[in-house]
Amino acid sequence: MQKIRAICSERQVPKDEWLFRRDQPAEHLYLVQEGAVELLMEVNGTIDIPITLIRPGDGCAGIGALIEPYTYSLSARCAQDSVLLAIRRTDILELIERDAGLGRIIMTNLARKLSERLVETRQEVKLHFMNLVKMATV
Amino acid sequence: MQKIRAICSERQVPKDEWLFRRDQPAEHLYLVQEGAVELLMEVNGTIDIPITLIRPGDGCAGIGALIEPYTYSLSARCAQDSVLLAIRRTDILELIERDAGLGRIIMTNLARKLSERLVETRQEVKLHFMNLVKMATV
Numbered sequence: 001m002q003k004i005r006a007i008c009s010e011r012q013v014p015k016d017e018w019l020f021r022r023d024q025p026a027e028h029l030y031l032v033q034e035g036a037v038e039l040l041m042e043v044n045g046t047i048d049i050p051i052t053l054i055r056p057g058d059g060c061a062g063i064g065a066l067i068e069p070y071t072y073s074l075s076a077r078c079a080q081d082s083v084l085l086a087i088r089r090t091d092i093l094e095l096i097e098r099d100a101g102l103g104r105i106i107m108t109n110l111a112r113k114l115s116e117r118l119v120e121t122r123q124e125v126k127l128h129f130m131n132l133v134k135m136a137t138v
Numbered sequence: 139m140q141k142i143r144a145i146c147s148e149r150q151v152p153k154d155e156w157l158f159r160r161d162q163p164a165e166h167l168y169l170v171q172e173g174a175v176e177l178l179m180e181v182n183g184t185i186d187i188p189i190t191l192i193r194p195g196d197g198c199a200g201i202g203a204l205i206e207p208y209t210y211s212l213s214a215r216c217a218q219d220s221v222l223l224a225i226r227r228t229d230i231l232e233l234i235e236r237d238a239g240l241g242r243i244i245m246t247n248l249a250r251k252l253s254e255r256l257v258e259t260r261q262e263v264k265l266h267f268m269n270l271v272k273m274a275t276v
Binding site for chain 2: 041043044047049051063064066067068073074096100101103104107108110111112114115117118119121122124125126128129130132
């Protein structure tokens with residue numbers, strides 16, 4: 001944590017400000033210290049569906065900064081006035097490269113987080129599917 | 139790859155045989171050498187929706203063996219007569235623990251794979267959502 005702290009910079013971001021948009025190069029990873037960041041999925045280029053809310057202790061926004069091809073797969077907006085710790089992609093990747101033990105820990109946590117999000121998202125597909133079955137049998 | 143090979147055991151599995159079911163303890167990770175393994179999501183305890191097909195070179199089935207709480211989140215069945223390399227969870231976790239550099243590589247690949255599956259699954263949620271919007275406006 002101390003090694004990661006050393007490459008963080010604090011940012012105060014007001015409510016409703018966008019941190020990043022889907023498909024942009026993932027230049028930063030964000031830890032939420034205070035407030036909340038909403039991740040959203042763009043549909044049809046016009047509607048943004050809220051996917052999840054990240055509060056202090058919930059993990060990171062912008063994990064595309066840790067995974068090739070290093071682009072954001074969702075958009076992110078501050079849901080409240082927030083205090084964030086921003087980490088540059090190049091800095092965190094260099095740290096992971098230099099310190100294999102720390103790299104393993106970061107990547108293990110990341111995989112666990114992605115796995116949780118995947119289970120939640122599949123749950124949603126399942127609900128949609130069950131609704132379709134229900135509609136088809138009414 | 140050599141280090142991983144050393145802890146693999148080869149299994150010939152006939153078409154239609156189940157490798158594991160969702161929520162079971164994830165005791166093994168499987169690499170597909172020949173044939174294909176289908177991952178399925180159980181809906182309502184009766185229907186199994188196919189989620190993805192894993193062919194040689196496509197990655198692993200049973201990645202729950204690498205992530206806490208070490209349970210399978212999908213079910214898996216051989217879609218063809220297959221040759222699989224099975225790795226025991228305890229063996230691969232011990233290898234990751236002993237060799238931080240290799241652990242970092244395995245976890246990075248796992249995170250990339252999970253990220254790809256997450257993007258695909260969200261794409262499906264988006265399609266369902268667009269269908270609902272279409273139905274609501276007809």
